[in-house]
Amino acid sequence: MVVAQDHAIPEGRSSSPFWTIARRDSLAGVLFIAPQLIGISIFVLIPLGLVFWYSLHEWNVLANTFTYTGAQNYRMLIEDTNLLEVLGATAIFSSGLVVFNLSLALLLAVLLNQKLAGITIFRTLFFSPVVVSLVAWTIVWGFLLQKNGGINGLLQVFGIEGPNWLREETTAMISVIVVQVFKNVGLNMILFLAALQGVPNELYEAARIDGAPRFKQFRRITLPLISPTILLTSIITIVGSLQVFAQIAVLTQGGPGLSTTVLVYYLYQQAFQFHFFGYGSTLSILLFVIVAVLTFAQWQMRKRIVFYES
């Protein structure tokens, strides 16, 4: 009776109160996500919109002119004779990086997933490049890869004359990929290690009883069970590979020729070195589309290749 009085609808009001529990919960939810939403709007969505807006203009920074040119920059993109070579270099870099990085990370994780004395030291050792400054790491590698640098000096001890790593098209690309892989392989290795340790031991025991050899156990038990991690690491690595910049800027400046000019470096050259901010923005849109399509395709592929996803 008392409860009924407390919630009695006042005279003259036929509807329920505005702040219902559902509405209050919604407001709380919105308030909780607001800081993140504001951050994403300011640092991602608005810049993305602006980049698209700039891509429709010719912006001459020195002359201080900003002229609407419509689809002119997109036409330029189609007619750009260097773009195909740049996209080719980007594809070689990304695919080389993903294959080498994931294979090495998985191999290291399997090797380090042993209960041996002092294994933590090795795990730390392989992970340590991840926390080193990227530019410092690349500069040191730059010295090692010189014609008269450390690597060729080492090869000379064994009577081998090493190539001019950063000045020949094939070796320059391989060098940039290897430097990037050694820098970040520790991160994927740790993720794989965590995934491997989550695989139940009983499955291996059952397989052993059934007489399955080690490689078959790996192919039939380990790989399917760690497939969500493989998907995650491949997405992170591909997206990261498309954003590579410092290594190219420090080691090769895109050369020899255009052989290591990947899309981000080309974009930087157009916008910040040649002052074509409009065309640079158009290249950013292209990069955005490529990353979005690849990520979407990978998520679609998960239905086929990822098992046991929770």
Added chain:
Amino acid sequence: MNYHRTLKSAVVAMAIAMPLGWGGIALAQDAVNLRMTIWSANEAHLKLFNEIAAGFTKDRPNVKVTYESLPFDTYTTALTTQIAGGNAPDMAWIFETAAYDFVNSGALYPLTDTLKAAKGYNLEELSATAAERWSKDGKLYAYPFSTSPFAMFVNNDAIKAAGAKTPAELIAAGQWTWDNAIATASAVGQSGKGGLIVRDFNYQIWQNLASVWNGWGASPWSADGKTCTMTEKPMVDALTFIHEAIFKKKAIPGPGENVDFFAGNAAMTITQISRASLLPKDKPFSWDLVPLPKGPAGEYSLIGQAGIGVMQAGKNAKTAAEFVAYMTNPENSAKLSQFFPSARKSLLNAEVLKKTNPLLSQEQIDKVVISGIATGKVIPGHTGFAQIQQAVRSGLDAVWRPDADIPGTLQKICGQIGPFLKR
């Protein structure tokens, strides 16, 4: 009674405070902070710049000048990014290669009237050739405060140890030619040390090779800048000569080989005279400074320049131009010339230059500095230079291989940069 007294006091206080307040506001409004971007972070340079700024502030107490050092390698990129971000400096140093972009775009405030109006400035004594790249339609848009000739530093100890002739001996015998210079460099190169280094070239900054190919009368483009001339005989011959010096004679360290002349590891280096400060003090070697060797086209010299421009977009462009006039007046130019050789005729004499370059002998000053500044061509530059530089750099990578097809590669480069030159 009390109320009236309080009211009177308040009126009097306001009468005193208001003019003071307005004065304060007026003073704050007049305060001018000028910022100049530079690519030097050298303490001695900054000390001198700050002294000059303090001298200006003494005459104009409301003006404060600060210097912002940006990294040398990415200087122009950082500067244009500041401009794009709406944070343009009031004044900026400008490389000679970027001069055409800045002068032709209208980004700079014209300086001629302000410099002419400055007391005792004497703009007429600035050599016309030095001002050429920084002027448009008869107006000076940036002041070329540094006009530094390229010359050859020599390590006599390394050359003598290799049993070769030193440049001084070759000059005395009237044989200071590119062929003989490379023969000397080759002898040192094959003895295990580096031969000749074109400093900062590093198979990237190809425009520094003008210090060699100008000896063949070569140029990357025509005088009007509209036509690529890299396929012409002088350039093909010059690059063939350089290629042989690298790959056959081992006279020039190859791509990817790092050798430092100033650490005593090479026979000779071509660089600007201001690099004399890098000569080692702890383990000194017997060094010399000589003019560039004679090429097939005769004697020549090359100069590098740096200009100071005032940004048109700045709020205080007029005051900034007045500061540039003060910074580059005859008195301050004399002070600056200890680091940055001046293009003022009154400062181009052996007496002044000896005082400001104590490391150089009288003969070196006469033959290298004075003659170099008076007759030198400026390093190649063009509107849209960054894009042209990149296209040529990328194209020339095919030349820096032992089996290069030099004429074919130069043909390709001309095809690439032709449309850029015509813009």
